[in-house]
Amino acid sequence: GQNIDQPTEMTATEGAIVQINCTYQTSGFNGLFWYQQHAGEAPTFLSYNVLDGLEEKGRFSSFLSRSKGYSYLLLKELQMKDSASYLCAGPSLNSNSGYALNFGKGTSLLVTP
Amino acid sequence: DAGVTQSPTHLIKTRGQHVTLRCSPISGHKSVSWYQQVLGQGPQFIFQYYEKEERGRGNFPDRFSARQFPNYSSELNVNALLLGDSALYLCASSTENTEAFFGQGTRLTVV
Numbered sequence: 001g002q003n004i005d006q007p008t009e010m011t012a013t014e015g016a017i018v019q020i021n022c023t024y025q026t027s028g029f030n031g032l033f034w035y036q037q038h039a040g041e042a043p044t045f046l047s048y049n050v051l052d053g054l055e056e057k058g059r060f061s062s063f064l065s066r067s068k069g070y071s072y073l074l075l076k077e078l079q080m081k082d083s084a085s086y087l088c089a090g091p092s093l094n095s096n097s098g099y100a101l102n103f104g105k106g107t108s109l110l111v112t113p
Numbered sequence: 114d115a116g117v118t119q120s121p122t123h124l125i126k127t128r129g130q131h132v133t134l135r136c137s138p139i140s141g142h143k144s145v146s147w148y149q150q151v152l153g154q155g156p157q158f159i160f161q162y163y164e165k166e167e168r169g170r171g172n173f174p175d176r177f178s179a180r181q182f183p184n185y186s187s188e189l190n191v192n193a194l195l196l197g198d199s200a201l202y203l204c205a206s207s208t209e210n211t212e213a214f215f216g217q218g219t220r221l222t223v224v
Contacts (some may be wrong), residue, residue, distance in 0.1 A: 002143040004155075033212060042117075042203060042215040043156065087155050092169065100146055101205075101213060103155035 004104035006088050011110045012078055019072050020107045022088035026069040033101065034062050034073045035087040043087055046073065075109075083111045115140070117216035123131050125222045126194050138206030144168075145187040146213065147179055148203040156203055162187055176212045184197040191221075199223045 005023045014020040024032065033052035035043035049055060049064035049071060061074040075082055085106040092100045118137045126132050138145050146165045148156035161169035162181035181187045185206075191198055199222050205213035 035215075042217050045212040045214070048212055089155075100157070100158050100161040100171075101148075102158060103148075105153075106155045 003106050004088050004090055004102060006104040006107045009108045011112060014078055014080060014111055014113055016078050017076050018078060019074050022071045022085050022104060024090050029066060030091045032064055032071045033089040035089060037085045037087060078111050080111050084108060117214050119204050119216035119219050121219060123220045125224060127224055128194055128196060130194050131192045132194060132221060134202050136216060137175055137186045138205030139214055142206035142208050143185055144207045145181055146205045147189045150201040151177055194223045195221050
């Protein structure tokens with residue numbers, strides 16, 4: 001499987017921009033997922049990158065560099081509700097059978113007033 | 114449309130007991146995966162089932178087993194419970210080449 005590495009904790013101010021980095025082993029690469037998980041809740045899908053570059057989706061953007069084994073999640077115009085754990089995950093794709101995800105430990109983001 | 118549903122939501126068991134957790138996937142999803150999430154960590158992959166067959170297994174002991182039924186619902190069984198099995202157990206469903214959708218999880222406490 002892939003080793004997924006991301007920072008444990010980050011703090012940012014309401015209204016600011018924050019970038020959460022994720023590095024992974026490039027062997028067996030099948031794309032990279034980002035999930036958001038609020039305390040006590042299920043992870044919810046944010047983005048999936050399989051090609052290099054930046055994909056923007058509202059206030060959230062995700063970037064991928066396959067050659068560097070690097071991804072980041074960019075959150076703009078931070079809101080208090082963005083305080084959550086952000087999980088980077090690499091899928092193991094079994095043909096026609098869906099994904100099994102290898103998650104990092106998650107980055108706990110605290111947004112302060 | 115109903116999302117992924119799991120039952121029960123909370124459960125308390127004593128060491129040595131066994132437990133069965135249940136999951137109903139999103140309608141039309143044929144793949145179900147199980148994850149264990151210990152507090153402060155990311156989810157760890159346990160099993161993946163597709164069309165009632167095991168397609169993937171994580172690094173968990175044989176005390177953990179699962180199955181998928183003809184209606185694509187799934188059960189996760191854990192025997193001889195240990196204190197360290199206390200965790201949030203997440204079920205996720207997906208179809209071909211789409212993201213996984215997670216249920217709310219079952220919070221298992223072993224005392």
